[in-house]
Amino acid sequence: MSLLEQIKISKDIKQLSREELKALAGEIRERIIDVVSKNGGHLASSLGVVELTLAIHYVFDLPKDTLIWDVGHQSYAHKLITGRNDIFDSLRQYKGISGFSKIKESAYDGFTVGHSSTSISAGLGVCYAKYLNKDTSDVISVIGDGSLTAGLAYEGFTQTGDLKRNLIVILNDNDMSISPNVGTLSSFLSRTFSAKYLQNLRNQFGIFLKSLPKIGDNIYNIAKRSEESFKAFITPGMLFEAFNFDYFGPIDGHNLEHLIDILKNIKNPKDPVLLHVTTVKGKGYEPAEKNPVYFHGVGSFAVDTGKSNHISNGIPTYTQVFGSQMIKLAKTNEKIVAVTAAMPEGTGLIEFSKLYPDRFFDVGIAEQHAVTFSAGLSSKGLKPVVAIYSTFLQRAFDQILHDVCIDAHPVVFAIDRGGIVGEDGPTHNGLFDYSYLRCMPNMTIMAPKDENELARMLVTAVNYNGPVAIRYPRGIGTGVKIEENPKPLEIGKAQVINEGDDVLIIAIGKSVCEALKANKLLKKQGIHATIINARFVKPLDTNLIIEYALKIKKIITVEDHVLDGGFGSAVLEMLTDKGVTGFSIKRIGIKNRFVEHGPQDILRRDYGIDSAAIVNAGLELHGNKIK
Structure with missing residues (x-):
């Protein structure tokens, strides 16, 4: 049995030696590469944090301690060692596990994420809630260097430093270039500065300096600036120190020994802590290391070459x-x-x-x-x-x-x-x-x-x-020819693309194609539809829609969007405001809910916005039921 197969819950890895942890890292990478090569997913980012993930789980007591991944697409290794290895083949598949962290999926997922730069703010919220609940467990927020381009991250930094909560932020930096000598020295200093007895000594000495009559605060500030100047000379931590974070790093995010040592040292901090680790996106898989942009979010591919399995039909997206x-x-x-x-x-x-x-x-x-x-x-x-x-x-x-x-x-x-x-x-x-x-x-x-x-x-x-x-939607187009010199549209002007007396179908965007498919099926049932390609959600082609609504009293609106406040709402509001009465209308769209992951065609079917749903609506308007 492999090491990975022996890991059923996070605590199981604590029984492994550090050498076994290194072997486990290799097995995890193989498992991630195998599944993503079939299912697609976020490969490079997940491969880059394998050692960091293992070190966090090895040192902290999850899920009592709370781990929050920023964005969450780097959480594959985390999923594998938290009871999801047996179902990992269902990653991103219909009814399978999510490609992101998700509270409803596992108690080990500290926060549901998918958009970037949220982990510090969320982590601070969890941290303060624990404080009010007299819970002394740790909160660890992992954020990437790319996510630090968003202002939300700094808003989180600002309040965390102000409240001085004991949040641990790990900056996963996979882009910054640091020379080996500086990196090695910085790693040594970070581990030295982070030692428990030194932290306590520094805090006690600071209290002593401040207690000196009249001159204490001045001496303390001089000592603090001297320390910051020394650390800033060899590390990029000055920014984070300005937010009242104790900064450690940067260290090699693939060195398990160093990661474990420093995480043990900064565990249960008294003040906010930021650990800066440097990693390589795609680590352990050469094609992903060479082209991390492509392998950030990738479809299925051949493992031996890294080449996509997608066969183009020549239709552009x-x-x-x-x-x-x-x-x-x-x-x-x-x-x-x-x-x-x-x-x-x-x-x-x-x-x-x-x-x-x-x-x-x-x-x-x-x-x-x-x-x-x-x-x-x-x-x-x-x-x-x-x-x-x-x-x-x-x-x-x-x-x-x-x-x-x-x-x-x-x-x-x-x-x-x-x-x-x-x-x-x-x-x-x-x-x-x-x-x-x-x-x-x-x-x-x-x-x-x-x-x-x-x-x-x-x-x-x-x-x-x-x-x-x-x-416009994700994916390939319909295959129509694109004009050499496309002509502009008249603002707010819709297009009638089929005439029929029995039902009026007003569709927008991708749903127009579904309406055309439905029209063929409705004809077989003896129902003839007028189909309007609305083109505009705002402004609507009020005159055209009213003209046909007055003639054809049975109306269907279709959109690839939630119904609340969407395109169908716009049509209904307009007809009501204009005093049009005597019509029956069915709005096809997504009900007030979030749509889970899965293939687009299956989701459109299950959430009732495909051609079959339009046919059913047309039959119901005429007193029939779809067979």
Whole structure:
């Protein structure tokens, strides 16, 4: 039996020797690589924290002590040693375990996460709750260097330092380059400074200095500055010391001996502590070490080569169409600039960044800044296109409303991953954007039925003098030909794409294709549908919709979005406000719930937003039931 198979709960690893822990790290990496190569997932980040994960579980008493992973996509090793090895093959699969930390999945998962930069704030909340409950157990928040680009992390640092709670923050730095000599010396000093007796001695000596009449505080501050100057000379800890954190590091995050020693030393701290560890993304798997960006979030691949198993059918993704159209538009419009929040690859802007480096801005994981920065660009005549996933744009609600919409700055929001995303689950499905954008004055919202319409909408947006959001799905398009010179759309103008007298289907975005599929099935039942491709969530084509609603009293709205405040709500509100009566309506969309992870087609079926759901709604409106 392998070492990993012997680990049923976290405490089991405490029975292993340190040499056995190193062997276990190798087995964990093999297991992660094997499963992710089949299921896809976040490989590089998880491989980079194997030793750190083992050291935390070896030293601390989980789940009594609380461990919070920032983002959570690096938690695969954590899952393997907390009772989930037997079901790890179901990672990110339908009805299987999540690819992120999830409270409902395990008591060992200290917080449900999926968006970055939350672990310090959440950790402080847990830490203070324990204090009020007279619980002296530890709280450990692990955060990556990339997540420190978000202001939320510093808000957490600020209050933690102010409250002086005993939170342990581990900075997993997988990008900073430190020479071996400095790293070795720093590792030694960190372990030395962190020794329990030295911490106690320093605290006692500080109390003594402060007690000296008249001169105590001055001498203490001189001593403190001297210590900080020495440590800052050889370590980058000055920033964290400014937040009232005791800083240790950086140390090698793959050296189990050092990790265990220093974690033992900083366990049960009296004040906030930050341990800085340096790791290698993709550690132990050469293709991932060489290309950590690709293997950050990857589909299935061949383990021996690292090459993707995906076979292209030649149809571009919506993301690729957006990226190529941005390049075409930028050639003839020098005012166009592109802004993204740490997702140049994911949003399709890599080629744009190479061709127009002075007109491309990756602001890091800082969506709020991205939006307000773009408002500033726009205020001086530029045309910023902000490409951010739907789920992440939620974080910038106030900035869109206040900094863009109040003055109607012509900022274009290219909202990728709108609708059901799939295997990443509830933290990543983009099901709320219509609702949170539709309520904003001056905002125009579009969603394309296919990739050519996306190209036309992008042309429309960059030529429109006001805030515009274009929302499109993850995955490949429909395979339609993209016009060489896409023409702009008339703002608020819908498209009738099929005529029928029995039912009116008003669909938006990807749901238009589902409506067309449903139309074929309804015809077999003797039901003929008029299908309207709404194109715009806001403004709606009021005249067209009312014209058909007055003729066809049975109406179905379809959207890949929550029903609450979504597209169907907009249609219903408009008809009611305009005094249209006598109609029956069924709104197809996601009910007020979070959608779990799984393949997109299965999720659309199970949550009732596919063509079968439209057919069922059409039959019910005519007094029939689907067979």
